[in-house]
Amino acid sequence: MTPTATPPPSDNRPRSPVWAAIATALSGEIASGHYSPGDKLPTEAQLATRFGVNRHTVRHALARLAEDGLVHARRGAGVFVSAAPLDYPIGRRTRFHQNLSAAGQLPGRAHLHIETRPCDQREAQALGLSEGTLVHVCEGLSLAGAVPLALFRSVFPAARFSNLPQRLAELASVTQALAAEGLADYTRASTRIVAKTATAMQANLLHIAQGAPLLRTDAINQDATGVPVEYGRTWFSGDRVTLSVTPDEIDR
Amino acid sequence: MTPTATPPPSDNRPRSPVWAAIATALSGEIASGHYSPGDKLPTEAQLATRFGVNRHTVRHALARLAEDGLVHARRGAGVFVSAAPLDYPIGRRTRFHQNLSAAGQLPGRAHLHIETRPCDQREAQALGLSEGTLVHVCEGLSLAGAVPLALFRSVFPAARFSNLPQRLAELASVTQALAAEGLADYTRASTRIVAKTATAMQANLLHIAQGAPLLRTDAINQDATGVPVEYGRTWFSGDRVTLSVTPDEIDR
Protein backbone atom coordinates (compact mmCIF):
# COMPACT_ATOMS: atom_id res chain seq x y z
CA MET A 1 0.00 0.00 0.00
CA THR A 2 1.31 3.37 -0.89
CA PRO A 3 1.06 6.05 1.72
CA THR A 4 -0.83 8.73 -0.09
CA ALA A 5 -0.90 11.66 2.23
CA THR A 6 1.08 13.50 4.87
CA PRO A 7 4.48 11.89 4.62
CA PRO A 8 6.32 13.19 7.63
CA PRO A 9 9.41 14.80 6.18
CA SER A 10 11.37 12.63 8.56
CA ASP A 11 12.95 15.68 10.08
CA ASN A 12 10.74 16.00 13.07
CA ARG A 13 7.78 14.04 14.19
CA PRO A 14 4.51 15.77 14.95
CA ARG A 15 4.52 15.37 18.65
CA SER A 16 0.77 15.40 18.96
CA PRO A 17 -1.34 12.81 17.20
CA VAL A 18 -3.50 13.76 14.27
CA TRP A 19 -6.72 13.14 16.14
CA ALA A 20 -5.69 15.66 18.77
CA ALA A 21 -5.05 18.28 16.14
CA ILE A 22 -8.47 17.63 14.63
CA ALA A 23 -10.10 17.89 18.04
CA THR A 24 -8.37 21.20 18.62
CA ALA A 25 -9.43 22.49 15.23
CA LEU A 26 -13.04 21.53 15.74
CA SER A 27 -13.27 22.88 19.26
CA GLY A 28 -11.75 26.10 18.03
CA GLU A 29 -14.41 26.40 15.35
CA ILE A 30 -17.08 25.73 17.92
CA ALA A 31 -15.59 28.32 20.23
CA SER A 32 -15.31 30.92 17.51
CA GLY A 33 -18.99 30.65 16.80
CA HIS A 34 -18.63 28.91 13.47
CA TYR A 35 -20.87 26.27 14.98
CA SER A 36 -23.45 27.17 17.60
CA PRO A 37 -24.94 24.99 20.31
CA GLY A 38 -27.52 22.72 18.75
CA ASP A 39 -25.91 22.86 15.34
CA LYS A 40 -25.12 19.68 13.55
CA LEU A 41 -21.51 19.16 12.63
CA PRO A 42 -20.59 17.84 9.21
CA THR A 43 -20.85 14.08 9.02
CA GLU A 44 -17.91 11.98 10.05
CA ALA A 45 -17.34 11.10 6.41
CA GLN A 46 -17.28 14.75 5.41
CA LEU A 47 -14.89 15.63 8.21
CA ALA A 48 -12.66 12.74 7.23
CA THR A 49 -12.53 14.05 3.69
CA ARG A 50 -11.91 17.58 4.85
CA PHE A 51 -9.01 16.68 7.11
CA GLY A 52 -7.71 14.05 4.72
CA VAL A 53 -7.83 11.25 7.26
CA ASN A 54 -9.71 8.08 7.89
CA ARG A 55 -13.14 8.25 9.43
CA HIS A 56 -11.89 6.51 12.56
CA THR A 57 -9.37 9.22 13.17
CA VAL A 58 -12.19 11.76 13.07
CA ARG A 59 -14.16 9.55 15.44
CA HIS A 60 -11.26 9.56 17.87
CA ALA A 61 -11.26 13.36 17.84
CA LEU A 62 -15.03 13.52 18.25
CA ALA A 63 -14.84 11.09 21.14
CA ARG A 64 -12.49 13.46 22.91
CA LEU A 65 -14.80 16.40 22.30
CA ALA A 66 -17.72 14.39 23.59
CA GLU A 67 -15.73 13.48 26.68
CA ASP A 68 -15.24 17.19 27.33
CA GLY A 69 -18.93 17.76 26.86
CA LEU A 70 -18.54 19.89 23.75
CA VAL A 71 -20.53 17.65 21.41
CA HIS A 72 -22.77 14.63 21.55
CA ALA A 73 -23.68 12.12 18.87
CA ARG A 74 -27.01 10.62 17.99
CA ARG A 75 -26.83 7.45 15.99
CA GLY A 76 -28.42 7.87 12.64
CA ALA A 77 -28.80 11.59 13.07
CA GLY A 78 -25.41 13.19 13.45
CA VAL A 79 -23.04 14.90 15.85
CA PHE A 80 -24.37 18.02 17.53
CA VAL A 81 -22.73 20.86 19.39
CA SER A 82 -23.55 20.76 23.09
CA ALA A 83 -21.86 23.78 24.52
CA ALA A 84 -19.55 26.45 23.29
CA PRO A 85 -16.49 27.07 25.40
CA LEU A 86 -16.33 30.80 25.56
CA ASP A 87 -13.14 32.29 24.30
CA TYR A 88 -11.17 29.21 23.58
CA PRO A 89 -7.44 28.98 23.06
CA ILE A 90 -6.05 32.47 22.87
CA GLY A 91 -9.08 34.41 21.90
CA ARG A 92 -8.62 37.90 23.22
CA ARG A 93 -11.78 39.40 21.80
CA THR A 94 -14.50 37.79 23.78
CA ARG A 95 -14.71 38.90 27.37
CA PHE A 96 -16.29 36.26 29.44
CA HIS A 97 -17.24 38.40 32.39
CA GLN A 98 -18.70 41.12 30.27
CA ASN A 99 -20.78 38.52 28.56
CA LEU A 100 -22.08 37.38 31.87
CA SER A 101 -22.97 40.85 33.03
CA ALA A 102 -24.53 41.73 29.73
CA ALA A 103 -26.57 38.57 29.85
CA GLY A 104 -27.87 39.54 33.24
CA GLN A 105 -26.58 36.44 34.91
CA LEU A 106 -26.71 36.30 38.63
CA PRO A 107 -23.31 36.68 40.18
CA GLY A 108 -22.00 33.44 41.49
CA ARG A 109 -23.48 31.22 38.88
CA ALA A 110 -23.40 31.20 35.11
CA HIS A 111 -25.04 28.62 32.92
CA LEU A 112 -23.10 27.66 29.88
CA HIS A 113 -25.55 25.18 28.53
CA ILE A 114 -28.73 23.36 29.38
CA GLU A 115 -29.91 20.42 27.34
CA THR A 116 -31.95 17.24 27.48
CA ARG A 117 -30.44 14.12 26.00
CA PRO A 118 -30.10 10.37 26.58
CA CYS A 119 -27.79 9.53 29.42
CA ASP A 120 -24.61 7.55 29.08
CA GLN A 121 -23.65 4.53 31.10
CA ARG A 122 -21.97 6.36 33.96
CA GLU A 123 -24.81 8.78 34.42
CA ALA A 124 -27.28 5.92 34.29
CA GLN A 125 -25.49 4.09 37.04
CA ALA A 126 -25.20 7.13 39.25
CA LEU A 127 -28.87 7.98 38.96
CA GLY A 128 -30.15 4.42 38.98
CA LEU A 129 -31.55 4.68 35.46
CA SER A 130 -31.12 2.49 32.44
CA GLU A 131 -28.75 3.67 29.77
CA GLY A 132 -30.36 5.98 27.25
CA THR A 133 -33.00 7.36 29.58
CA LEU A 134 -33.54 11.07 29.03
CA VAL A 135 -31.77 13.38 31.44
CA HIS A 136 -31.48 17.11 31.81
CA VAL A 137 -27.89 18.29 31.77
CA CYS A 138 -26.88 21.68 33.09
CA GLU A 139 -23.34 22.93 32.71
CA GLY A 140 -22.03 26.15 34.14
CA LEU A 141 -19.55 28.13 36.12
CA SER A 142 -19.48 29.11 39.73
CA LEU A 143 -18.07 32.54 40.33
CA ALA A 144 -16.84 34.57 43.22
CA GLY A 145 -17.18 38.09 42.01
CA ALA A 146 -15.31 38.10 38.75
CA VAL A 147 -13.21 35.07 39.53
CA PRO A 148 -14.36 31.68 38.24
CA LEU A 149 -14.14 29.14 41.02
CA ALA A 150 -15.47 25.97 39.55
CA LEU A 151 -17.01 24.24 36.58
CA PHE A 152 -19.98 22.04 37.17
CA ARG A 153 -22.14 19.61 35.30
CA SER A 154 -25.39 18.48 36.88
CA VAL A 155 -27.48 15.63 35.53
CA PHE A 156 -31.12 15.12 36.50
CA PRO A 157 -33.62 12.45 35.46
CA ALA A 158 -35.83 14.15 32.90
CA ALA A 159 -38.95 12.10 33.55
CA ARG A 160 -39.23 13.31 37.10
CA PHE A 161 -38.48 16.98 36.51
CA SER A 162 -40.13 17.84 33.25
CA ASN A 163 -39.75 21.61 33.41
CA LEU A 164 -36.40 21.67 35.12
CA PRO A 165 -34.41 23.23 32.24
CA GLN A 166 -36.71 26.22 32.27
CA ARG A 167 -36.56 26.46 36.05
CA LEU A 168 -32.79 26.28 36.04
CA ALA A 169 -32.62 29.07 33.53
CA GLU A 170 -34.97 31.25 35.56
CA LEU A 171 -33.89 30.55 39.09
CA ALA A 172 -30.62 31.12 40.80
CA SER A 173 -29.93 27.75 42.31
CA VAL A 174 -30.43 24.08 41.83
CA THR A 175 -32.25 23.93 45.12
CA GLN A 176 -34.81 26.48 44.03
CA ALA A 177 -35.26 24.83 40.66
CA LEU A 178 -35.83 21.43 42.21
CA ALA A 179 -38.22 22.94 44.73
CA ALA A 180 -40.21 24.49 41.91
CA GLU A 181 -40.44 21.02 40.43
CA GLY A 182 -41.91 19.66 43.60
CA LEU A 183 -38.85 18.35 45.37
CA ALA A 184 -38.92 19.95 48.77
CA ASP A 185 -35.68 18.59 50.10
CA TYR A 186 -32.75 16.49 49.10
CA THR A 187 -29.59 15.28 50.74
CA ARG A 188 -26.07 14.49 49.71
CA ALA A 189 -25.73 10.76 49.38
CA SER A 190 -22.04 10.60 48.58
CA THR A 191 -19.13 12.74 47.59
CA ARG A 192 -15.93 11.53 46.06
CA ILE A 193 -12.95 13.77 45.57
CA VAL A 194 -10.09 13.26 43.18
CA ALA A 195 -7.31 15.45 41.90
CA LYS A 196 -6.99 16.06 38.20
CA THR A 197 -5.14 18.47 35.99
CA ALA A 198 -6.97 20.98 33.86
CA THR A 199 -7.56 20.33 30.19
CA ALA A 200 -7.16 23.23 27.82
CA MET A 201 -10.87 23.90 27.82
CA GLN A 202 -11.22 23.73 31.56
CA ALA A 203 -8.17 25.90 32.04
CA ASN A 204 -9.58 28.53 29.76
CA LEU A 205 -12.96 28.61 31.44
CA LEU A 206 -11.45 28.79 34.89
CA HIS A 207 -8.76 31.26 33.84
CA ILE A 208 -5.95 29.08 35.03
CA ALA A 209 -3.08 27.41 33.25
CA GLN A 210 -3.47 24.19 31.39
CA GLY A 211 -2.21 21.42 33.63
CA ALA A 212 -3.04 23.36 36.76
CA PRO A 213 -4.42 21.21 39.56
CA LEU A 214 -8.15 20.72 39.92
CA LEU A 215 -10.28 19.20 42.63
CA ARG A 216 -12.99 17.14 41.03
CA THR A 217 -15.92 16.11 43.14
CA ASP A 218 -18.52 13.57 42.13
CA ALA A 219 -21.65 13.92 44.14
CA ILE A 220 -24.99 12.20 44.19
CA ASN A 221 -27.98 13.88 45.77
CA GLN A 222 -31.04 11.91 46.71
CA ASP A 223 -34.55 12.65 47.91
CA ALA A 224 -35.97 11.71 51.28
CA THR A 225 -36.67 8.17 50.13
CA GLY A 226 -33.16 7.60 48.87
CA VAL A 227 -33.90 7.95 45.17
CA PRO A 228 -31.12 9.78 43.31
CA VAL A 229 -32.24 13.12 41.94
CA GLU A 230 -28.98 14.69 40.83
CA TYR A 231 -25.58 13.54 39.73
CA GLY A 232 -23.16 16.39 39.85
CA ARG A 233 -19.55 16.62 38.85
CA THR A 234 -17.66 19.74 39.80
CA TRP A 235 -14.16 20.85 38.94
CA PHE A 236 -12.76 23.30 41.45
CA SER A 237 -9.80 25.44 40.69
CA GLY A 238 -7.24 23.78 42.89
CA ASP A 239 -5.50 26.90 44.06
CA ARG A 240 -8.61 28.97 44.64
CA VAL A 241 -10.71 26.49 46.54
CA THR A 242 -10.22 24.56 49.71
CA LEU A 243 -12.71 21.92 50.63
CA SER A 244 -13.16 21.83 54.32
CA VAL A 245 -14.52 18.92 56.26
CA THR A 246 -15.30 19.02 59.93
CA PRO A 247 -16.78 16.25 62.06
CA ASP A 248 -19.74 18.25 63.25
CA GLU A 249 -20.91 18.59 59.73
CA ILE A 250 -20.18 14.98 58.97
CA ASP A 251 -22.27 13.75 61.83
CA ARG A 252 -25.13 16.02 61.07
CA MET B 1 -31.38 -4.03 -0.14
CA THR B 2 -33.69 -6.83 0.75
CA PRO B 3 -35.64 -6.42 3.94
CA THR B 4 -33.84 -8.97 5.96
CA ALA B 5 -35.61 -8.90 9.29
CA THR B 6 -38.01 -7.30 11.73
CA PRO B 7 -40.05 -4.53 10.15
CA PRO B 8 -42.04 -4.51 13.39
CA PRO B 9 -40.15 -4.04 16.61
CA SER B 10 -40.62 -7.68 17.35
CA ASP B 11 -37.87 -9.72 18.81
CA ASN B 12 -35.90 -7.80 21.37
CA ARG B 13 -32.23 -8.46 21.05
CA PRO B 14 -29.95 -7.96 24.07
CA ARG B 15 -27.80 -5.65 22.06
CA SER B 16 -24.85 -4.91 24.29
CA PRO B 17 -21.63 -4.33 22.47
CA VAL B 18 -18.92 -6.91 22.77
CA TRP B 19 -16.46 -4.35 24.06
CA ALA B 20 -18.79 -3.51 26.94
CA ALA B 21 -19.02 -7.16 27.90
CA ILE B 22 -15.24 -7.44 27.87
CA ALA B 23 -14.91 -4.31 29.98
CA THR B 24 -17.39 -5.72 32.46
CA ALA B 25 -15.57 -9.03 32.59
CA LEU B 26 -12.20 -7.41 33.17
CA SER B 27 -13.44 -4.97 35.77
CA GLY B 28 -15.09 -7.86 37.54
CA GLU B 29 -11.84 -9.77 37.65
CA ILE B 30 -10.08 -6.70 39.00
CA ALA B 31 -12.75 -6.19 41.62
CA SER B 32 -12.71 -9.83 42.64
CA GLY B 33 -9.01 -9.70 43.28
CA HIS B 34 -7.99 -11.87 40.37
CA TYR B 35 -5.78 -8.97 39.42
CA SER B 36 -4.30 -6.83 42.14
CA PRO B 37 -3.31 -3.18 41.99
CA GLY B 38 -0.02 -2.85 40.22
CA ASP B 39 -0.46 -6.11 38.37
CA LYS B 40 0.06 -6.18 34.66
CA LEU B 41 -2.89 -7.36 32.66
CA PRO B 42 -2.35 -9.81 29.82
CA THR B 43 -1.26 -8.07 26.65
CA GLU B 44 -3.88 -6.75 24.30
CA ALA B 45 -3.04 -9.56 21.90
CA GLN B 46 -3.52 -12.17 24.59
CA LEU B 47 -6.82 -10.67 25.69
CA ALA B 48 -7.95 -10.58 22.09
CA THR B 49 -7.21 -14.26 21.77
CA ARG B 50 -8.87 -15.09 25.05
CA PHE B 51 -12.11 -13.30 24.22
CA GLY B 52 -11.98 -14.33 20.60
CA VAL B 53 -12.14 -10.80 19.26
CA ASN B 54 -9.96 -8.38 17.43
CA ARG B 55 -7.32 -6.47 19.30
CA HIS B 56 -9.12 -3.19 18.63
CA THR B 57 -12.20 -4.45 20.38
CA VAL B 58 -10.10 -5.21 23.42
CA ARG B 59 -8.62 -1.74 23.17
CA HIS B 60 -12.09 -0.24 23.20
CA ALA B 61 -12.84 -2.09 26.41
CA LEU B 62 -9.52 -1.09 27.96
CA ALA B 63 -10.14 2.52 26.98
CA ARG B 64 -13.34 2.48 28.97
CA LEU B 65 -11.60 0.96 31.97
CA ALA B 66 -8.88 3.58 31.72
CA GLU B 67 -11.49 6.31 31.52
CA ASP B 68 -12.96 5.01 34.73
CA GLY B 69 -9.53 4.96 36.30
CA LEU B 70 -9.35 1.21 36.80
CA VAL B 71 -6.31 0.65 34.63
CA HIS B 72 -3.60 2.67 32.95
CA ALA B 73 -1.46 1.78 29.97
CA ARG B 74 2.22 2.40 29.47
CA ARG B 75 3.33 2.23 25.89
CA GLY B 76 5.82 -0.52 25.43
CA ALA B 77 5.28 -1.93 28.89
CA GLY B 78 1.69 -3.05 29.27
CA VAL B 79 -1.62 -2.28 30.88
CA PHE B 80 -1.60 -2.15 34.65
CA VAL B 81 -4.25 -2.18 37.30
CA SER B 82 -4.39 1.29 38.80
CA ALA B 83 -4.60 0.70 42.47
CA ALA B 84 -8.28 1.10 41.87
CA PRO B 85 -8.75 4.60 43.14
CA LEU B 86 -8.65 3.69 46.74
CA ASP B 87 -11.61 5.17 48.45
CA TYR B 88 -10.48 7.03 51.51
CA PRO B 89 -13.31 8.03 53.76
CA ILE B 90 -12.78 11.09 55.88
CA GLY B 91 -14.59 11.29 59.15
CA ARG B 92 -14.15 11.66 62.83
CA ARG B 93 -12.07 8.52 63.07
CA THR B 94 -10.00 8.62 59.97
CA ARG B 95 -7.28 6.02 60.29
CA PHE B 96 -4.93 5.33 57.47
CA HIS B 97 -4.34 1.69 58.29
CA GLN B 98 -7.99 0.95 58.84
CA ASN B 99 -8.92 2.51 55.57
CA LEU B 100 -6.41 0.46 53.69
CA SER B 101 -7.11 -2.75 55.48
CA ALA B 102 -10.78 -2.32 54.79
CA ALA B 103 -9.94 -1.87 51.16
CA GLY B 104 -8.04 -5.13 51.14
CA GLN B 105 -4.68 -3.45 50.88
CA LEU B 106 -1.60 -4.17 52.88
CA PRO B 107 -0.80 -0.90 54.57
CA GLY B 108 2.83 0.05 54.70
CA ARG B 109 4.88 2.91 55.97
CA ALA B 110 8.34 4.13 55.17
CA HIS B 111 9.94 6.84 57.23
CA LEU B 112 12.06 9.30 55.41
CA HIS B 113 12.94 11.55 58.26
CA ILE B 114 12.19 12.00 61.93
CA GLU B 115 13.39 15.00 63.85
CA THR B 116 12.62 17.27 66.76
CA ARG B 117 12.78 21.00 66.18
CA PRO B 118 11.04 24.27 67.03
CA CYS B 119 7.76 24.66 65.27
CA ASP B 120 6.95 27.38 62.79
CA GLN B 121 3.98 29.68 62.92
CA ARG B 122 1.59 27.49 60.98
CA GLU B 123 2.36 24.44 63.05
CA ALA B 124 2.04 26.46 66.24
CA GLN B 125 -1.38 27.68 65.25
CA ALA B 126 -2.60 24.27 64.23
CA LEU B 127 -1.46 22.64 67.44
CA GLY B 128 -2.34 25.51 69.74
CA LEU B 129 1.26 26.06 70.74
CA SER B 130 3.38 29.16 70.78
CA GLU B 131 5.84 29.58 67.96
CA GLY B 132 9.16 27.95 68.62
CA THR B 133 7.85 25.22 70.90
CA LEU B 134 9.58 21.91 70.26
CA VAL B 135 7.71 19.46 68.06
CA HIS B 136 8.43 16.03 66.67
CA VAL B 137 8.22 15.94 62.92
CA CYS B 138 7.85 12.69 61.07
CA GLU B 139 7.97 12.55 57.30
CA GLY B 140 7.38 9.45 55.31
CA LEU B 141 5.63 7.49 52.65
CA SER B 142 2.38 5.58 52.92
CA LEU B 143 2.21 2.42 50.90
CA ALA B 144 -0.45 0.06 49.70
CA GLY B 145 1.49 -3.08 49.10
CA ALA B 146 4.42 -1.86 47.05
CA VAL B 147 2.62 1.12 45.59
CA PRO B 148 3.28 4.49 47.16
CA LEU B 149 -0.01 6.16 47.95
CA ALA B 150 0.88 9.29 49.75
CA LEU B 151 3.53 11.46 51.31
CA PHE B 152 2.92 12.68 54.81
CA ARG B 153 4.36 15.00 57.36
CA SER B 154 3.06 14.69 60.89
CA VAL B 155 3.83 17.19 63.60
CA PHE B 156 3.35 16.38 67.30
CA PRO B 157 3.94 18.47 70.40
CA ALA B 158 7.23 17.20 71.80
CA ALA B 159 6.54 18.01 75.40
CA ARG B 160 3.57 15.69 75.60
CA PHE B 161 5.05 12.73 73.71
CA SER B 162 8.65 12.59 74.77
CA ASN B 163 9.55 9.22 73.31
CA LEU B 164 7.41 9.49 70.23
CA PRO B 165 10.23 9.51 67.65
CA GLN B 166 11.44 6.18 68.93
CA ARG B 167 7.90 4.77 68.99
CA LEU B 168 7.24 5.92 65.49
CA ALA B 169 10.38 4.24 64.27
CA GLU B 170 9.49 1.00 65.99
CA LEU B 171 5.76 0.75 65.46
CA ALA B 172 3.78 0.47 62.32
CA SER B 173 1.25 3.22 62.74
CA VAL B 174 0.70 6.61 64.25
CA THR B 175 -2.18 5.25 66.26
CA GLN B 176 0.02 2.63 67.90
CA ALA B 177 2.82 5.09 68.55
CA LEU B 178 0.48 7.55 70.22
CA ALA B 179 -1.08 4.74 72.24
CA ALA B 180 2.36 3.75 73.47
CA GLU B 181 2.81 7.33 74.58
CA GLY B 182 -0.32 7.16 76.63
CA LEU B 183 -2.87 8.57 74.24
CA ALA B 184 -5.62 5.99 74.06
CA ASP B 185 -7.78 7.67 71.48
CA TYR B 186 -7.94 10.67 69.24
CA THR B 187 -10.38 12.09 66.73
CA ARG B 188 -10.21 14.12 63.57
CA ALA B 189 -10.96 17.74 64.33
CA SER B 190 -10.78 19.16 60.85
CA THR B 191 -9.69 18.33 57.35
CA ARG B 192 -8.96 20.74 54.56
CA ILE B 193 -8.43 19.56 51.03
CA VAL B 194 -6.69 21.31 48.17
CA ALA B 195 -5.31 20.21 44.83
CA LYS B 196 -1.68 20.66 43.95
CA THR B 197 0.68 19.39 41.32
CA ALA B 198 3.64 17.24 42.16
CA THR B 199 7.05 18.74 42.49
CA ALA B 200 9.98 16.82 41.11
CA MET B 201 10.82 15.43 44.52
CA GLN B 202 7.26 14.44 45.30
CA ALA B 203 6.84 12.87 41.89
CA ASN B 204 9.94 10.81 42.37
CA LEU B 205 8.89 9.55 45.78
CA LEU B 206 5.36 8.70 44.66
CA HIS B 207 6.42 7.19 41.36
CA ILE B 208 4.28 9.52 39.34
CA ALA B 209 5.04 12.14 36.74
CA GLN B 210 6.14 15.60 37.70
CA GLY B 211 3.12 17.87 37.44
CA ALA B 212 0.72 15.03 38.13
CA PRO B 213 -2.22 16.03 40.31
CA LEU B 214 -2.04 15.60 44.07
CA LEU B 215 -4.65 15.82 46.77
CA ARG B 216 -3.23 17.59 49.77
CA THR B 217 -5.06 17.28 53.03
CA ASP B 218 -4.34 19.27 56.15
CA ALA B 219 -5.72 17.51 59.15
CA ILE B 220 -5.77 18.20 62.85
CA ASN B 221 -6.33 15.39 65.30
CA GLN B 222 -7.29 16.06 68.87
CA ASP B 223 -7.63 14.08 72.06
CA ALA B 224 -10.85 13.49 73.96
CA THR B 225 -10.64 16.90 75.61
CA GLY B 226 -10.21 18.75 72.36
CA VAL B 227 -6.49 19.42 72.68
CA PRO B 228 -4.65 19.07 69.36
CA VAL B 229 -2.21 16.17 69.32
CA GLU B 230 -1.22 15.95 65.67
CA TYR B 231 -1.04 18.25 62.72
CA GLY B 232 -0.71 16.21 59.58
CA ARG B 233 -0.24 17.22 56.01
CA THR B 234 -0.63 14.47 53.44
CA TRP B 235 -0.11 14.48 49.71
CA PHE B 236 -2.12 11.76 48.06
CA SER B 237 -1.39 10.63 44.56
CA GLY B 238 -4.40 11.97 42.72
CA ASP B 239 -4.55 8.98 40.45
CA ARG B 240 -4.53 6.43 43.21
CA VAL B 241 -6.70 7.90 45.90
CA THR B 242 -10.27 9.05 46.12
CA LEU B 243 -11.31 10.97 49.16
CA SER B 244 -14.81 10.21 50.21
CA VAL B 245 -16.92 12.55 52.29
CA THR B 246 -20.37 11.91 53.61
CA PRO B 247 -21.61 15.36 54.53
CA ASP B 248 -23.48 17.81 52.41
CA GLU B 249 -20.96 20.51 53.16
CA ILE B 250 -19.24 20.49 49.82
CA ASP B 251 -20.90 23.53 48.44
CA ARG B 252 -21.21 24.13 44.80
Place this chain on the structure above:
DNA sequence: GATGAGAACTTATCTATACAACTAGACAAA
Protein backbone atom coordinates in the same frame (compact mmCIF):
# COMPACT_ATOMS: atom_id res chain seq x y z
C1' DG C 1 30.98 -4.95 37.12
C1' DA C 2 29.47 -1.34 34.03
C1' DT C 3 28.00 0.06 29.61
C1' DG C 4 25.93 0.10 25.31
C1' DA C 5 23.86 -2.12 21.24
C1' DG C 6 20.22 -4.65 19.80
C1' DA C 7 16.38 -7.85 19.62
C1' DA C 8 11.83 -8.90 21.19
C1' DC C 9 7.82 -7.30 22.85
C1' DT C 10 3.96 -3.98 23.78
C1' DT C 11 1.07 -0.12 23.30
C1' DA C 12 -0.34 4.01 20.18
C1' DT C 13 -1.81 5.66 15.93
C1' DC C 14 -3.71 5.40 11.42
C1' DT C 15 -5.83 3.31 7.43
C1' DA C 16 -9.33 0.42 5.13
C1' DT C 17 -13.61 -2.22 4.86
C1' DA C 18 -17.97 -4.17 6.12
C1' DC C 19 -22.16 -4.47 8.34
C1' DA C 20 -25.57 -3.28 12.05
C1' DA C 21 -28.57 0.08 14.22
C1' DC C 22 -30.92 4.11 13.98
C1' DT C 23 -32.96 8.59 11.95
C1' DA C 24 -35.36 11.53 8.99
C1' DG C 25 -37.71 12.37 5.13
C1' DA C 26 -40.27 10.95 0.95
C1' DC C 27 -44.16 8.77 -0.63
C1' DA C 28 -48.07 5.89 -1.27
C1' DA C 29 -52.32 4.09 0.73
C1' DA C 30 -56.25 4.24 3.78
Place this chain on the structure above:
DNA sequence: TTTGTCTAGTTGTATAGATAAGTTCTCATC
Protein backbone atom coordinates in the same frame (compact mmCIF):
# COMPACT_ATOMS: atom_id res chain seq x y z
C1' DT D 1 -54.98 14.01 7.47
C1' DT D 2 -53.12 10.01 9.11
C1' DT D 3 -50.64 5.91 8.81
C1' DG D 4 -47.39 2.70 7.23
C1' DT D 5 -43.43 1.58 4.43
C1' DC D 6 -39.46 2.31 2.14
C1' DT D 7 -34.97 4.41 1.36
C1' DA D 8 -30.96 7.10 1.71
C1' DG D 9 -28.01 8.80 5.02
C1' DT D 10 -25.51 8.64 9.58
C1' DT D 11 -23.41 6.84 13.63
C1' DG D 12 -21.89 2.44 16.20
C1' DT D 13 -19.41 -1.77 16.19
C1' DA D 14 -16.13 -5.10 14.69
C1' DT D 15 -12.42 -6.93 11.86
C1' DA D 16 -7.81 -6.69 9.63
C1' DG D 17 -3.32 -4.93 8.85
C1' DA D 18 0.55 -1.68 8.90
C1' DT D 19 3.75 1.40 11.11
C1' DA D 20 5.56 4.24 14.96
C1' DA D 21 7.24 4.69 19.58
C1' DG D 22 8.43 3.20 24.00
C1' DT D 23 9.98 -0.65 27.34
C1' DT D 24 12.50 -4.55 28.90
C1' DC D 25 15.63 -7.95 28.67
C1' DT D 26 19.79 -10.27 26.74
C1' DC D 27 24.31 -10.25 25.55
C1' DA D 28 28.61 -8.78 23.79
C1' DT D 29 32.10 -5.55 24.88
C1' DC D 30 35.02 -2.82 27.56
